[in-house]
Amino acid sequence: MTIELTPTALTPSRPQLDGTQFDTLDALESEAIHIFREVAGEFERPVILFSGGKDSTVLLHLAIKAFWPAPVPFTLLHVDTGHNLQEVLDFRDHVVAKYNLRLQVASVEEYLADGRLTERPDGIRNPLQTVPLLDSIAENRFDAVFGGARRDEERARAKERIFSLRNSFGQWDPKKQRPELWNLYNGRHSPGEQVRVFPLSNFTELDIWRYIARDNIELASIYYAHQRPVYQRDGMWMTPGVWGGPTEGEELQTLSVRYRTVGDGSTTGAVLSEASDNEAILAEVAASRLTERGATRGDDRVSEAAMEDRKREGYF
Amino acid sequence: MSDLQAPSNHSAQLLRLATAGSVDDGKSTLVGRLLYDTKSVLADQIDAVTRASVDRGLDTPDLSLLVDGLRAEREQGITIDVAYRYFATPNRTFVLADTPGHVQYTRNTVSGASTAQLVILLVDARKGVISQTRRHAAVLALLGVPKLVLAVNKIDLVENPEEVFASISAEFNELTSSLGWASEDVVEIPVSALHGDNVAIRSDKTPYYTGPTLIEHLESIPVDAEPHRVGLRFPVQYVIRPRTAEFLDYRGYAGQIAAGSVVPGDEVVILPSGTRTTVVRIDTADGELDVAHAGRSVTLILADDVDVSRGDTIASPSDAPEPIGEFDATVCWLAEKPLRPGARLLLKHGTRTTQAIVGSLVERFNEQDLTTDPSPETLELNEIGKISVRVAEPIVADDYTVNRHTGSFLLIDPAGGNTLAAGLVGDVIAAVELGERV
Numbered sequence: 163m164t165i166e167l168t169p170t171a172l173t174p175s176r177p178q179l180d181g182t183q184f185d186t187l188d189a190l191e192s193e194a195i196h197i198f199r200e201v202a203g204e205f206e207r208p209v210i211l212f213s214g215g216k217d218s219t220v221l222l223h224l225a226i227k228a229f230w231p232a233p234v235p236f237t238l239l240h241v242d243t244g245h246n247l248q249e250v251l252d253f254r255d256h257v258v259a260k261y262n263l264r265l266q267v268a269s270v271e272e273y274l275a276d277g278r279l280t281e282r283p284d285g286i287r288n289p290l291q292t293v294p295l296l297d298s299i300a301e302n303r304f305d306a307v308f309g310g311a312r313r314d315e316e317r318a319r320a321k322e323r324i325f326s327l328r329n330s331f332g333q334w335d336p337k338k339q340r341p342e343l344w345n346l347y348n349g350r351h352s353p354g355e356q357v358r359v360f361p362l363s364n365f366t367e368l369d370i371w372r373y374i375a376r377d378n379i380e381l382a383s384i385y386y387a388h389q390r391p392v393y394q395r396d397g398m399w400m401t402p403g404v405w406g407g408p409t410e411g412e413e414l415q416t417l418s419v420r421y422r423t424v425g426d427g428s429t430t431g432a433v434l435s436e437a438s439d440n441e442a443i444l445a446e447v448a449a450s451r452l453t454e455r456g457a458t459r460g461d462d463r464v465s466e467a468a469m470e471d472r473k474r475e476g477y478f
Numbered sequence: 479m480s481d482l483q484a485p486s487n488h489s490a491q492l493l494r495l496a497t498a499g500s501v502d503d504g505k506s507t508l509v510g511r512l513l514y515d516t517k518s519v520l521a522d523q524i525d526a527v528t529r530a531s532v533d534r535g536l537d538t539p540d541l542s543l544l545v546d547g548l549r550a551e552r553e554q555g556i557t558i559d560v561a562y563r564y565f566a567t568p569n570r571t572f573v574l575a576d577t578p579g580h581v582q583y584t585r586n587t588v589s590g591a592s593t594a595q596l597v598i599l600l601v602d603a604r605k606g607v608i609s610q611t612r613r614h615a616a617v618l619a620l621l622g623v624p625k626l627v628l629a630v631n632k633i634d635l636v637e638n639p640e641e642v643f644a645s646i647s648a649e650f651n652e653l654t655s656s657l658g659w660a661s662e663d664v665v666e667i668p669v670s671a672l673h674g675d676n677v678a679i680r681s682d683k684t685p686y687y688t689g690p691t692l693i694e695h696l697e698s699i700p701v702d703a704e705p706h707r708v709g710l711r712f713p714v715q716y717v718i719r720p721r722t723a724e725f726l727d728y729r730g731y732a733g734q735i736a737a738g739s740v741v742p743g744d745e746v747v748i749l750p751s752g753t754r755t756t757v758v759r760i761d762t763a764d765g766e767l768d769v770a771h772a773g774r775s776v777t778l779i780l781a782d783d784v785d786v787s788r789g790d791t792i793a794s795p796s797d798a799p800e801p802i803g804e805f806d807a808t809v810c811w812l813a814e815k816p817l818r819p820g821a822r823l824l825l826k827h828g829t830r831t832t833q834a835i836v837g838s839l840v841e842r843f844n845e846q847d848l849t850t851d852p853s854p855e856t857l858e859l860n861e862i863g864k865i866s867v868r869v870a871e872p873i874v875a876d877d878y879t880v881n882r883h884t885g886s887f888l889l890i891d892p893a894g895g896n897t898l899a900a901g902l903v904g905d906v907i908a909a910v911e912l913g914e915r916v
Contacts, residue, residue, distance in 0.1 A: 164670060184773060185572045186492040195775035197736040199715040203788050203829065228775070231728060232720040262720035317544075320561040327895075340897045341589040341812050344886045345734070346826055350895025364573050366564045472684045 187373050191224065194361035197324060198228035201306045201359055202235055204349045207378060208306035208359075209299075212238040212265070214246075214254035214382050215424035217310030220221040222360060223379050225308075226261060236308070237264045241295050243287035243406045244382035245272035245427040253382035266302070285405055288426045296332045299457055301355055306349065308359045324363050330354035371447050375440035384421045387438040391416050398431025422447075482539060483732070493701060496575040496590040498618065499600030500610035500651045504631045508600060509563060509576045509670035510541025515678035516693065518542060518565035519720040533551065541671075559881065564866065582757035585619065585812040588900050589617055592886070593645075595701045596625040598692070603633045603642055604805050607649045615650075616845040619657035620862065620902065622882055625699060626654060626664045629692060633668040634675065640686040667692050707874055709794030710738035710746065711884045713828035714786055718744045718777055729759055730777035731786055736828065736883035737876070738794060740778065748784060749791045749874040756781040789830035791874040791884075801872035806840065808878075808900040809857070810826045816856040817865070823898065826829050827873040827887040834889065836867035867901075875900070877904035 201208050203277045210225060212218045225234045240254060270290050273279040277303045279290050290398065299307060323339050325347045340348055349357050365373070392399040392415060393408035399419050400407055405428035407415050420433035420443075439445045499505045513519045527543045534540070567677035567812040575590030591597055597618050601611055608746040618626065628650045636642045647666040647847045654664045667676055667690060668684050690698065709894035713863050718730040740746075744757045760767040761778040770776045778792060786792070795800065817836065825834035842854040850864075857863045878885030 176747060184771065189773060192734060192773055192775040196715070201831075203716050227763035229716075229731070230761075230777075231722075231725045232718050233722075242489075247873070248704045249631070277658070304620045320563065338557060341585050341900070342896070343589055343888060344594040345854050345885060346828075346886065346888050348826065348888060348890055348895070348897045350824075350890055352895065363563070366566075368566070369565045369571070394690050447739040478691075 170376050173190055175331060176445070178419070187369065187376060190365055190369060191227070191373070193345070194221075195228040197347065197359060197361040198225050199270070200347050201349065202229070205306040205357070206311065207302065207304050208235050208236045208308065209239045209266075209302065209304040210234075210258075210308040211295075211310070211406065212240055212254065213310075213424060214240070214250040214309070215477050216313065216374065216385060217362060219257070221308060221310040221366075221380060222257065222261075223377065228299045233249060234261070236305065237302075237424075238269065238305075239266050239295075239298060241268045241291045241298070241308075242270065243286050243291060243426050245403065247384060247403070247427055249359065249383045249384050249425070250424050257380075263280040263301065266298065271296055281403060286426065288429055289406075292332070300330075304356060305351065306357050306359050308361065310362050311360050312365050312367070312370070313360075313363050322360060322363065323378060324360050325349055326358040326360065327351060328356050328358055332356070334358075336352055340381070347476060368447055371440065371444050374407075375444060378440075384424065384432075385443070387420045387435045387442075390432065391417055391421050392419055392432060395431075398418050398436065401427055402425045425455075485495045486541060488612050490569060490571050492845070493570050493595055493696065494573045494575075494593050494635055495596040495696070496577055496594035496623075497597065498577055498587050499597050500602075500608060500614075503600045503602040504671045505576070505600050506542030506544075507765050508598070508629060508631060508669070508677070509574065511671045511674055512574070512693070513544060513563060513565050514541060515674060516565040516567060518563075520796055532888050537645040539631075552908065559715060560590045565626065569697050580619065584613075585810070587614060587617060588621065588810050588812070591621045591623055593702050594623055594899065596627065596630050596696070596699065597623045597628045600631050600651075601646060601683050603630050603636045603646065604668075605638070606642075606646045607653065608822075610730055611650075612653060613845040614763050615657055616843075617810070617862070619659070620810075620843075622879060624663060625701060626659060627692065627695060628664070628666040630666060630668045631671050633698065634670045634673060639668065639684065643684075648845045650905075656706055665689065667695065675739065681694045681783045683772075693696075707880050708737045708884075709797045710792065711736040711791040711799075711876070711881065712740065712742050712746075712778065713830070713874075714788055714792060714902075717786070717831050729783070730779055731792065732775070733792075733829065734775045735770055735772045737770060737881045740776075742766075744859065745795055746792050747795045747798050748859050749793055751785065751790070753782075753784050754795060755784050763911070766830075789871075791827075791828065793874065799874050802869075803872045804866065804868045805875070805903060806864055806866050807887070807904070808843070808862065808902040810862045810915060811857040811859060812893070813896065813898040814859055814899075816858045817899070822892065824890040824892050825873070825887050825901070826866065826890060827875060827903075828884065830871065830873060831890070833870040833892075835868045837868060840864040840866060841875075873902040877901035879904060 189398055200286040212222060229235060270287055273294055273331060274281060279293055311319055313322060321336055323342045326334060327340060328334060379429055390401060392401055395412060417434060419436040420437060421431060421432050435446060437446045497505050512582060528539045532542045536807055551595050561576045563576055577587045577590035599614060601607060604720050630646050631644055633639050649729050650666060665707055668687050669676045675683055676691050679690060680691055684692050714731045715733040718732050740757055740760060742757055743799050744760055747754050757778055758781050760770050761777040761779060819834045819836060823834050838859060839854050841850040841852050842861060843850055854863060876884040885903045886899055887901040888897050889901055891898050
C-alpha cells in the first residue's frame with residue numbers, strides 16, 4: 163500500500179524475549195496490535211487521528227509495532243484547533259519526520275477564517291473540531307478512523323465498542339451499537355458510513371504510563387515537569403496564548419507544572435508537579451485522587467452527559 | 479490508590495470478567511462498590527456522583543451512577559448497554575464487562591460474557607435462584623465461561639441468613655453442575671453491595687461464611703488465558719511484505735495465536751490448502767521470541783515460499799482440524815428480524831468472512847427449563863438454537879467447547895452489515911443437556 167516509504171525499524175528493546183511471560187501490558191499490546199491488523203486487512207482507507215498527545219503517541223507506537231518491519235499502512239490526521247501548545251505541534255512534526263509518516267492537517271482556524279465555523283462565546287474550540295474532522299473524513303473517503311480514546315476516561319466512553327459504527331453524519335447511537343463478541347470485530351459498513359476504531363479501549367491511564375515507561379516511548383515535553391508561566395482559572399493552571407488570558411484578577415506566575423492530557427490550550431490545564439521522568443509520573447498518577455479529565459479538562463464539566471452529547475454529534 | 483496500585487508492579491495478570499443478574503438485584507451497586515473499594519474511583523468522580531444524587535433528591539451517593547453513563551440510563555435508572563470498567567489490586571488488573579439484566583438485553587450479556595474468564599452472577603438473597611438466574615447460567619454455560627461466582631446480595635435483609643445462604647448455594651450448585659461446571663469452578667459468597675460486606679472487607683455479620691471475600695477470590699483464583707486443549711491455531715490476519723531495500727525478501731504472516739503455542743523449528747500445516755512447512759522464526763517489533771503462546775500477537779516467518787493469505791490458518795499437523803464446509807452450530811440470535819431457514823448471510827470466523835446459507839433450524843433451546851423444541855420455524859431475538867450452516871469457503875474450526883476462539887463465529891447481515899448472531903461450532907446444546915461440558 164505504501165511501498166514508497168522507508169520503514170524505520172524500532173530499536174529492539176527486548177531482544178530474544180522470554181515468550182512465556184505475558185502480563186497485563188503484553189495482553190493489552192497484543193489486543194491493540196490485533197485490532198490494527200484487522201483494520202488493515204478489512205478496510206480500504208483507514209486513518210489514524212494523531213494529536214501529539216500521550217494516547218495518540220502510544221496508538222502510533224502500537225501501529226508501528228503491528229506492521230514492523232513494513233511501514234504503517236495508514237495516513238495520520240490531525241485536527242488542529244489553532245489553540246494547540248507549540249511544543250505539541252513541534253512534537254507532532256518531529257514524530258512524523260522520524261517515522262517517515264504522512265500527515266494531513268484539518269484546520270479549525272481555516273474554517274473560522276472563511277466563515278464555515280463561528281467562534282463560540284466561551285472561546286472553547288474543542289467542540290469546533292467535529293466539522294473539520296467529518297469534512298476531512300468525507301473528502302478523503304476514510305472508512306476506518308483510529309482514535310486513542312480509552313474507556314476508563316469517561317462514563318460515555320465506557321459504553322463504547324472497539325469498532326464503533328458511525329452514520330454518514332459521523333453520529334454515534336449508543337442504543338444501536340452492534341454486539342461485540344469474542345475478538346471478532348465486525349467492520350461492515352455501507353458507503354458513507356465509517357467505523358471509529360479504538361485499539362486502546364482497555365488501557366487505563368496507569369496502563370498507558372506503565373507502557374510508556376516499559377517501551378521508553380518518546381512523548382511531547384509538556385507531559386514532564388517544567389517551569390512555565392501560568393495563571394489559575396477554575397482550579398486549573400492555564401497557559402497564556404492566542405486563546406486569551408490571563409484576564410483581570412488572574413495572576414501570571416512561573417511554576418513547575420506538567421500536563422496530564424493534551425487538548426485545546428483554552429480548556430486544558432496543567433497540574434503542579436515536580437515529576438520529570440516516567441518513574442516519578444507513574445508514582446504521581448498512582449497517587450492522584452483526581453482523574454485526568456476531572457483535573458484538567460474544562461469541556462467535560464459542561465454537563466453530566468457532555469461527552470455522550472459530543473459523541474452523538476460526531477466527535478470521539 | 480497508591481497502596482493498591484503499586485506502580486512498580488509490571489507483572490500483574492489481566493483477568494477479564496463480566497457481571498450478570500436480573501434487574502434490581504443491585505448489579506450496578508456491586509460494580510460501584512468494587513470500584514470504590516479498590517480505590518479505582520477518584521475524588522472528582524465521587525463528587526460528580528454526589529452532585530447527581532443530590533440533584534435527584536437522594537440522601538446518600540448512589541454508587542450505581544458511577545456506572546450508568548448514558549442519558550437514557552440515568553433517566554430510567556437502569557443499565558442499557560454493556561459498560562467496561564477497570565480496577566486493579568496488587569496482583570491483578572481487571573477488565574469488567576458490566577452487563578444489563580433486562581431480558582431484552584440478553585444480547586449484551588452474551589457480548590460481555592464472550593470474552594470473560596469469570597462471571598459474577600448476582601441474586602437477591604430475598605428472592606434466591608429465579609428464572610432469570612437459570613437463563614443467565616444456561617447462557618454462560620453455552621458460552622463456556624470457565625469460572626462462576628454467585629454473589630448472594632442483600633444478605634443483610636433476610637431473617638435467617640445462614641439458612642438462606644446455604645439453601646441458595648445448594649440450589650445453585652445443583653444448577654451449575656447440571657450445566658457442566660465442576661464444583662471447584664463455582665463459588666458462592668454472601669454479600670451486601672450497599673454496605674460492602676464481604677466485597678473487599680470480611681463482614682462480621684456473616685460468621686457462618688468462612689470463604690474468601692469477593693476481591694480475595696478474584697485476586698487469587700487461577701485462570702488460564704486459554705487452556706491448552708489443542709495444538710497451534712494461528713489465523714493469518716495480514717501478510718507483512720515491506721518490499722524495501724533493507725527487507726526486500728521479508729514475508730511474514732501476522733496474527734494473534736488463537737490456541738496452543740509455537741516454537742521456531744515447529745512443523746506446521748497451512749489450512750485449508752494442506753501445505754506443510756516449518757516455522758523459522760517468531761518475529762515481533764521488539765525482537766524474536768523463543769516461544770509464543772495463545773493470546774500473543776506475533777509474525778511467523780516460514781521456511782518455504784508457500785501460498786498463504788488472510789483467512790488461512792496455520793496449525794499444528796498432529797491435531798489439525800479438517801476444513802469444514804457444512805456443520806451444525808449453536809447460535810444466539812441477536813437481531814430483531816427473526817432467523818428463518820434458507821437465510822443467506824455472511825459468516826465471520828477468525829480472519830475469514832465467507833457467504834453462508836442456513837439450512838435447517840434443528841432445535842430451539844429453552845433456557846428457562848433447559849429443554850429443547852425440535853424444528854422451530856424461526857429463531858427470534860435473544861433465542862438460542864441449533865442450526866445447520868453451509869459456507870462458500872471452508873472454515874478451519876474446532877468445537878467451541880474445545881476452544882472459544884477457533885469455535886466461535888458471527889453471522890452478519892450482507893445488506894446492512896449488522897451482527898445478527900453469535901455462533902458456536904459443534905453440538906454444544908446436547909453437551910449442556912447431558913451435563914458433559916468438556
